[in-house]
Amino acid sequence: xxxxxxxxxxxxxxxxxxxxxxxxxxxxxxxxxxxxxxxxxxxxxxxxxxxxxxxxxxxxxxxxxxxxxxxxxxxxxxxxxxxxxxxxxxxxxxxxxxxxxxxxxxxxxxxxxxxxxxxxxxxxxxxxxxxxxxxxxxxxxxxxxxxxxxxxxxxxxxxxxxxxxxxxxxxxxxxxxxxxxxxxxxxxxxxxxxxxxxxxxxxxxxxxxxxxxxxxxxxxxxxxxxxxxxxxxxxxxxxxxxxxxxxxxxxxxxxxxxxxxxxxxxxxxxxxxxxxxxxxxxxxxxxxxxxxxxxxxxxxxxxxxxxxxxxxxxxxxxxxxxxxxxxxxxxxxxxxxxxxxxxxxxxxxxxxxxxxxxxxxxxxxxxxxxxxxxxxxxxxxxxxxxxxxxxxxxxxxxxxxxxxxxxxxxxxxxxxxxxxxxxxxxxxxxxxxxxxxxxxxxxxxxxxxxxxxxxxxxxxxxxxxxxxxxxxxxxxxxxxxxxxxxxxxxxxxxxxxxxxxxxxxxxxxxxxxxxxxxxxxxxx
RNA sequence: GCGGGUGUAGCUCAGUGGUAGAGCGUCAGCCUUCCAAGCUGAAUGUCGAGGGUUCAAAUCCCUUCGCCCGCUCCA
Numbered sequence: 001x002x003x004x005x006x007x008x009x010x011x012x013x014x015x016x017x018x019x020x021x022x023x024x025x026x027x028x029x030x031x032x033x034x035x036x037x038x039x040x041x042x043x044x045x046x047x048x049x050x051x052x053x054x055x056x057x058x059x060x061x062x063x064x065x066x067x068x069x070x071x072x073x074x075x076x077x078x079x080x081x082x083x084x085x086x087x088x089x090x091x092x093x094x095x096x097x098x099x100x101x102x103x104x105x106x107x108x109x110x111x112x113x114x115x116x117x118x119x120x121x122x123x124x125x126x127x128x129x130x131x132x133x134x135x136x137x138x139x140x141x142x143x144x145x146x147x148x149x150x151x152x153x154x155x156x157x158x159x160x161x162x163x164x165x166x167x168x169x170x171x172x173x174x175x176x177x178x179x180x181x182x183x184x185x186x187x188x189x190x191x192x193x194x195x196x197x198x199x200x201x202x203x204x205x206x207x208x209x210x211x212x213x214x215x216x217x218x219x220x221x222x223x224x225x226x227x228x229x230x231x232x233x234x235x236x237x238x239x240x241x242x243x244x245x246x247x248x249x250x251x252x253x254x255x256x257x258x259x260x261x262x263x264x265x266x267x268x269x270x271x272x273x274x275x276x277x278x279x280x281x282x283x284x285x286x287x288x289x290x291x292x293x294x295x296x297x298x299x300x301x302x303x304x305x306x307x308x309x310x311x312x313x314x315x316x317x318x319x320x321x322x323x324x325x326x327x328x329x330x331x332x333x334x335x336x337x338x339x340x341x342x343x344x345x346x347x348x349x350x351x352x353x354x355x356x357x358x359x360x361x362x363x364x365x366x367x368x369x370x371x372x373x374x375x376x377x378x379x380x381x382x383x384x385x386x387x388x389x390x391x392x393x394x395x396x397x398x399x400x401x402x403x404x405x406x407x408x409x410x411x412x413x414x415x416x417x418x419x420x421x422x423x424x425x426x427x428x429x430x431x432x433x434x435x436x437x438x439x440x441x442x443x444x445x446x447x448x449x450x451x452x453x454x455x456x457x458x459x460x461x462x463x464x465x466x467x468x469x470x471x472x473x474x475x476x477x478x479x480x481x482x483x484x485x486x487x488x489x490x491x492x493x494x495x496x497x498x499x500x501x502x503x504x505x506x507x508x509x510x511x512x513x514x515x516x517x518x519x520x521x522x523x524x
Numbered sequence: 525g526c527g528g529g530u531g532u533a534g535c536u537c538a539g540u541g542g543u544a545g546a547g548c549g550u551c552a553g554c555c556u557u558c559c560a561a562g563c564u565g566a567a568u569g570u571c572g573a574g575g576g577u578u579c580a581a582a583u584c585c586c587u588u589c590g591c592c593c594g595c596u597c598c599a
Contacts, residue, residue, distance in 0.1 A: 027535050256525085256595095435556060467556095473558080
């Protein structure tokens with residue numbers, strides 16, 4: 001999450017109510033709490049009929065624009081069409097995968113809590129001021145964490161107590177608990193012993209329960225790509241540069257799941273690992289970063305709620321030459337932003353790690369590089385490709401689409417509606433007879449059959465003749481259906497219907513034979 | 525994990541120890557020629573869960589779970 005840039009204009013739209021959005025999601029069947037009839041379980045959510053279709057449409061859009069027709073046919077920085085292939089890998093991988101990736105270490109950080117300040121600190125981040133020489137004896141020692149006000153404060157106190165001091169890690173002191181003053185505390189003995197917070201879920205494959213066989217549910221889909229890199233190269237005739245895309249569920253045992261589906265313990269990712277020569281990697285990084293921003297805009301997040309945030313140098317991993325986040329201003333992060341997708345230049349870190357850990361050669365032989373030989377071919381070059389990783393959260397994307405689309409306009413007869421982009425809207429169109437008599441239902445059903453046959457594979461097409469026309473429009477507005485076609489008295493004489501635009505409420509009249517063409521154009 | 529708030533129908537919420545409620549939504553019928561209209565009717569709840577106090581608990585007490593806010597965490 002990041003703060004709003006100082007330059008953001010004050011023209012901030014009225015803050016949307018997250019409660020109202022969550023109520024609508026429940027009411028219209030977008031998102032439910034999982035196992036709700038048993039009281040729910042923290043950090044897990046189910047998608048209702050409309051939500052499931054919305055998320056599928058989002059996933060399909062990603063698949064279409066990242067794998068089947070990457071970047072809408074845009075040429076990459078090398079002047080060629082971008083090439084990508086899909087992959088589908090397991091949630092449970094060999095445990096060594098997560099050792100190589102660093103997750104087993106990084107995800108199992110011991111933490112200490114402070115009973116006085118209520119703070120929690122990473123055990124290995126806590127430093128302690130002790131006398132420069134000798135023992136502190138019965139006197140308390142002063143803990144602090146770097147880059148925080150606690151350091152200066154504790155230093156002053158420690159110098160007053162001991163005179164000359166030095167700094168050591170908390171973990172280097174045996175049994176310190178009774179005499180340590182926490183970073184933000186006044187009294188000694190308030191820190192708890194370190195406790196493990198397992199951020200990876202584990203399980204034990206095999207019928208016989210044996211801890212030695214422990215395996216993890218993946219915390220990201222990316223590693224499945226890296227460990228299959230050699231397989232894809234060996235079996236599919238791909239040539240660098242190319243990408244491997246992968247969507248699927250990942251699991252993180254978040255300390256505090258929060259903010260509706262934004263931070264869930266089970267979530268779905270859509271990740272592309274794009275491999276290229278090190279010399280071209282920065283260009284590709286910029287290319288993907290810009291395309292991913294354009295993509296989110298194109299499916300409905302246009303506007304100032306969406307920003308691209310380039311990480312500062314000191315935020316970057318040691319192997320990265322650049323990372324950007326596509327961030328959206330959710331109602332619960334405003335005026336700050338929450339991450340939708342990270343685009344990371346990962347260097348050759350992952351492949352190198354797996355090469356070292358698995359002792360399998362993951363270098364790539366690039367036959368189009370190296371010196372020119374007399375016969376016209378090239379000598380070739382061995383290298384570990386660099387990787388650019390655009391990694392999107394589909395649940396966060398779906399939530400952003402809902403938040404962005406949620407609109408409240410008191411001047412409308414149906415004040416709440418969802419402005420979903422037609423491409424992702426779960427209901428694509430609805431057909432209504434104005435009244436259920438005079439032959440209108442029959443004409444409407446015929447039109448419905450036609451639209452269902454042509455567009456039913458993209459999403460739901462609705463037909464409804466019950467109740468007043470206003471109520472039917474209102475229902476479609478809340479469900480985010482972009483277009484309603486209404487058969488009225490005039491239809492029976494001149495073969496035209498009205499098409500109502502969800503966002504403006506305006507209607508225009510088009511020939512009943514033009515409806516399919518109209519929808520084709522609008523749905524893309 | 526800590527602190528605060530909260531939990532009653534699908535949604536929003538009334539209900540401070542004595543028969544479980546309203547509005548909206550949903551469904552059905554009537555009506556209706558363009559925006560949640562009207563009329564009639566219907567369905568829907570172990571009052572988050574478990575335990576306790578009481579003749580009697582949605583209401584008081586304890587435990588627990590979920591959600592919201594603030595810390596913390598976010599490789």
